[in-house]
Amino acid sequence: MRIIIIGGSVSGVAAAIEARKQLPDAEISLLEKGTAVGVLPNHLFWLLAKDDSCQRAYLATDKELAANYDINVYLHTTVVSLHKSHLVTRDGQVWPFDRAIIATGSGQFSTLITAHEVIEDDMKQQVNQASLVQKIDQADSIAIIGAGLLGMTFASALAHTDKHVLVFERANLPLIRYFNHDLVHTIMANASSAIDFHIGEAVDDVTAQASGQLIVTGKNSYPVDLTLLAVNTRPSTQELTESLQKNADGTIWVDDYLQTSKQHVFAIGDAIQVTFKLTGESVYLSSIANALRTARIVSHNLKQLIQKDPGTVRPYSCVLFDRWYGTVGLTLQEEMFYPKQLASYKVSLAEEEHVTLIYDTNQIVVGGQLEANHLPIEHWHHLIQMVQKGYSLDQCIVKGNYMNKLSDQDLAELEVGLDAIG
Ligand SMILES: Cc1cc2nc3c(=O)[nH]c(=O)nc-3n(C[C@H](O)[C@H](O)[C@H](O)COP(=O)(O)OP(=O)(O)OC[C@H]3O[C@@H](n4cnc5c(N)ncnc54)[C@H](O)[C@@H]3O)c2cc1C
Known part of the structure; x- marks a missing residue:
């Protein structure tokens, strides 16, 4: 069986490894548009905090995937279209497959904000993580827009630096999607006084200036050297998914087996919605646990559709202010x-x-x-x-x-x- 996985971040790499466990004889190829596979996005926080206690920057490298799992990894390879039993990459090459897994992930998008340093899917590429760290090192003032888990983890990673870090959140409390109010208050009480929180203050615009940006809210304007967008994670828009059925939020529609509207084509990780087990709702969940979970489910369905997705209980963990x-x-x-x-x-x-x-x-x-x-x-x-x-x-x-x-x-x-x- 020829299996092609599109996208080589957390869910793509996990799917390749899990598929190998299920199908020892399959030919498995992993196509990644960037310069590396398996980069752990949260490694960025260790880089920012200058914490070298975490050595692990990759889930698995291309060399490890080849040597330990016999997986063919193709870097700098962008898939542009998907057909019944083949796909096409930007260089015009045609790749036949028996099964395909879409693991093309997400980025942070905003139409409201017109100029910013976007934390996009590329931030999961190590070369871009390194360049962001460099930009942050050079900035004296940094605005973080959004005080969800991503924004707060950025703030926490920067709390030990001498930078002026401003965090903007439109809701009246940060992190309210994740923790009970009581615990949010505890986290905030523990948060470094070095962080300049603007909670309940929505950002209306970010305009480019000769150097840096101007953050405009209903209350004030704030000039900063660098703006990090930590809101509105959405699946990356892809021409390759045009022929597939989508949900209203742009995620790829999948059935209980995580198969898309095309037979033998599956989608996982940040590209899809999943069922929140406690309420039965379909939710969009950008998390490593969900990427690993959906990769594992799909690996069981490649030969035959046997494992339904039982839904997620949405586990998240993070380190905030030590x-x-x-x-x-x-x-x-x-x-x-x-x-x-x-x-x-x-x-x-x-x-x-x-x-x-x-x-x-x-x-x-x-x-x-x-x-x-x-x-x-x-x-x-x-x-x-x-x-x-x-x-x-x-x-x-x-x-x-x-x-x-x-x-x-x-x-x-x-x-x-x-x-x-x-
Ligand atoms: C800075 C940062 C820190 C985070 N920290 C945490 C954390 O601590 N804990 C947590 O649970 N979650 C965290 N997340 C969320 C987590 O990173 C995502 O949920 C996870 O990476 C999703 O994995 P994925 O493989 O589905 O998608 P992505 O990681 O978005 O990867 C998609 C991959 O597909 C490639 N690709 C896209 N289109 C194509 C194409 N057409 N052809 C070929 N390749 C393509 C991309 O280059 C990319 O490598 C963080 C996110 C960010 C941005």
Whole structure:
């Protein structure tokens, strides 16, 4: 079987490796338009924080993919059109396939803002990460637009520098899509005073100046040397997907097996919407865990459509201002999307390590948030498992589930990000 994967970032590389595990005899090719494959986007934060404790910049390099998994990697290779059983690259070459996997990902887009240093899909290319780090090094003042996970992680990575960092967020609280209000207040109380937060202040325009940009809000104007756009992650628009059915937000429509409207063509990662298991809603989720999860599902469906996507419980983790945070499932403020009332229960697991469980009127745990000084890997995996399996509060707390070690089988079924692979 000839399998072609389009896009060689997190989901594309994971799909190539998983496909090899399922189909030892297949011919697998990975086509990437950039200069490298498997670059971990969050490596950028270590580069910015000048933290060399993280050596891991790649999920797997092209050489590792070739040597360890017999995968043909083609760099500087842009796919421009997709047909029934072949695709075409920018240089006119025709590539026949039996199965294709679209892993073309996302970028940050805004029509409102007219001039900016966009954090785009290229920021997942190491050469561009290095150039962004250089630009940031040269800037004295930096505006970050958006205080979601991406914007706040940027702010946190820059907190130890001597730069003037301004964070703009139109909502009245940052991070509200990810954490309960209480925890957001804790994070903000812990946030470095070096960051100049403008919360509840929407950016109306960013205009280019002789040097840098002018950030214009309803309240004021702020000249800065560099602007980072950390809002509105969307699938990258591609002529190659024109023949495929799309959702209203531009994501590629997929069925339960993650197959697109073209038979034998699948799509994964940031290119698609997935089902949020707790509410049954289709959601757009830009996360490494989701990229790895969808890659794994598709690998099982290449030969035959056998594995339906059970949906995501939306695990995210991040380091903000020297504390580690993980969130999975519903937050308290998402009660309006859930048919039952929600309540929370906070437990201390160790010194400076707390978990807040969110449960419904049937005492089923539907969400949880964990905070600690360092990634508490077993507790984090337990929390994901509880939400994924819908454990009762009693099973979680009274039976002390946090203390049991997860089996290999449990781990294999867990929806996790890079923490699962070290
Ligand atoms: C700076 C930054 C930091 C982040 N940090 C985190 C984090 O800490 N945790 C987390 O969970 N998520 C994080 N994310 C989100 C995460 O990076 C994405 O969810 C993840 O990269 C999605 O993987 P993907 O492979 O689906 O898409 P992408 O990573 O967007 O990759 C798509 C790839 O396809 C290639 N491509 C596109 N079109 C073509 C074409 N026509 N032909 C050939 N190749 C093509 C692109 O060059 C790219 O390499 C971060 C994102 C950014 C921008």
